[in-house]
Amino acid sequence: MPLAQTPQDGFDLDVAVVIVGAGAAGLTAALAARDGGADVLLLERDENPRGSTSMSQGYACAAGTKFQKERGIDDDADRFYADIMARTKGKADPRIARTVAENSGIAIDWLVEKHDIPFRMNIAWAGFFGHSVNRMHGMPTKTGEELHGALIRAAANAGVDLVTGAHVDLVYADPDGRATGVRVRRSDDTVETIGCKALVLATCGFGANHEMVRNHITSFGEAPYYRYFGHEGNEGEGIQWGVELGGAIGCMDAFQGYGALAEPYGIIVNYETVMHGGFTVNVEGKRFSNEVADISGQALNVLRQPQGTGWIVFDDARRALVEDLPEFRDLASLGAVRSADTPADLAKLMNIPADAFLQTWAEVERLAAGAAQCPFGRDFTGKAPLSGRLHAIRTTGALFHTQGGLMVDEGAQVLRPDGSRLPNLFAGGGTACSISGTGVDGYLPAAGLGTAITLGRLAGISAAQLAKD
Template sequence: MDDLATRTPGGETPEVIAADEVTWDVETDVLVAGGGGTGLVAALAASEASDLQVTVLEKSPECGGNTSLSTGMVPAAGTRLQQEAGIEEAPVDMARDILEKNHYEADEERVRYLCEEAVELIHWLVDDWDVTLHLVDDFKYPKHSEYRMHAPDGRNGANLVEELVARVEATPNVELLTNAPVTRLVAADGAVRGVVAGARRDEAIRAERVILATDGFAGNREMVTDYCEADVEQALYFGADGNTGDGVRWGAELGGELACMDAYQGHATVASGTGMLSTYAVVMNGGVLVNEAGKRFGDESAGYSEFAIDVLKQPGGIGYELFDERIFERLRGSFEDFDAAIDAGTYASADSVESLASTLGCDADATAAAVERYNEAARADEPDEVGRTDGVAVLEPPFYGAKVTGALFHTQGGLVVDEYARVLRTDGSAVGNLYAGGGTACGISGHGAGGYLSGNGLTTALGYGRLAGIHARESLR
């Protein structure tokens, strides 16, 4: 257990109450707390035993959580979709990329297991549940060595969530309720027996198995301050409203081990004017960032999470994203969030870098010089002044750009779980009847923001969700 995990999150109000303190109002077999990607996938997996009753409680008015705010791209290495595109790789290749990005700070065994699970996850979603996913083979996110992103229509997580919700609602033995927050766990003899839930009045629900799918704590400013680095404390929060650390606190009170609590996913290019996400495909197709003085301040291809801190450290926490019409036209119509950003008036355009820089508010001459040096390195196929070699392309007029800032999307630290997504105590024993996934569980990004590799969030969200649902289902047979 790392040092950060010695501080158990929580307050004066008990997060867990004893079973002899409640009178059960209703019963279910599998209770899923949270209706984001983790919870929806867990419900589908558990529902495959038709004699079990599965109940999903989402505290927000709509399902989705952070999954609906993402691109919905799920990485997997060794899928049929890759093979059909002539791509041959194995889960170990994806695991290597993840571990190299986090400098082997994540649990290696768990990373490799989740990478193997990712292949089964993609095939299960596509073949068993008719979920729409296609292989993205026109660009790679930073530090991915192969095309392995499997995306929904529009490369938009909201579309993935819409399909998952439709499948859940069409499954007879699953009940899905929104505006229904789980507020406490109910336990006896160290094992979970159910939950207390309800927005207007408490209802005690007895459950044989409980799956925590409440995401992380990025929306809880106190917990972010306690666990994450100082530079991200005041970052624009771009995650779902429900990410208040509920499941992390509940599991910790039952003795669940916490790990990598300082880990989080940031994003370097959220438009400061419109608040719209400027997809990092802009950068990975050749875009660059400068600061107010027109100076490049780092290798943008390090990744959108790691580079978010670099942006926040600039004057005013602002960077200026620059790209060209080739990139603009390549992305328009391919990413729904990019199209939405265009519609919101996020991007300015001009025939020269100097004119664009003047419009955006950064030093015109210095910015033009920085772009020219970048272009010279690209033409020579050499590292540029910040050492960048990945996703490089010559930028030509007309140019586009936006004023951007760093943002906090979601946390990556949480409860330690096993290969079945069961919550573990510090002695390695499992908390009875309790599972966790997604942001509630410890992720695979190591520490801080730099270890996050694109797709890590959905790897643990959907991966652990499916594993939890399978084990909960099979353990009740």
């Protein structure tokens, strides 16, 4: 039973602000609520918080940061908003898009300056995929684990009470939709009830809930063998509670896909291998897409190929860009990277028709020389042709993270379908509707963490204010 009436004899414990889910959104909300002077209890179902945040590459997009200004990058909320609307063909919710555009830079600067989160700009980021300027902020190690660890440390320093092994399985509410508390099931199966003045839902999206995916994300109809590669705890509970309390949902068919998940290893292949001149072929040895047009939509492009797989082909120069990353080291040690001195030998190692692959190879050389037009519209000129020792990794398409969720206002407060606010419910990260419009192709790189920390911060500020009032 996900919702219940407030217990008549009260709760085991009362706290001003309860936050459910200790990923980027929940931790950021907790930091902001502590900054606002509230007592905060952060409840996380896993013993060791990981979430999709730890699985990610740790990049967050944000506009108008001090890092951008130092580098002379001309960016602001209007430009970011315009990029969101262009990428989503106007389908992103304008209010949420505007809120994220206006607050993302503030959130990054605040995390860096007030809470020592080691964001920096990724200068090497070559592809913007809809960002008209470089607004990629990431960790020195380029890992979500580093970001997650830094947020957890900051939360401890700020006095956030983080309880792990604490699965929230019930929300208590009054008939007017006011959330009054939650029930927590601990790892040893004991239960506790906790009352609150404000409740922040940061349980991410619903990627691990296959029924919800089936009901909401129709584009997998043509490619039903997708891999879900987000956190297994993201079962959409926060979104469901929000709806049961009377909240509205939006953009439920939107998701972040990725066409470069090593198959069958389930490890990310860093896309710099492709962006800088690598390419992808299917098991017939043929290219099938503009690999750099849409990093998220490439998931469906790959899944639509025979066997739902492709091979990313690159060389030593592109390998050098990524080989120090932990995930690439894992791929190499597991034997996922096939290497050869000639295209013909590489085709043998990929077990694909050599004739077709050699034709593709020759065509890519012509494209790089500007002597032919790519049928998929990719511009290879300006990239050195692949040469020297060659490499290939087999990949498939994956669902990383759902993008639809609860509709929120400028303070990340959850809205009813008529636009009025639920009394004390807030949402951020994958639990809130994102800025990706509909389907797979509205996702701007690093929008997942960008919105998680931006809406998380706003939810924390609003929840602390409400609890104080």
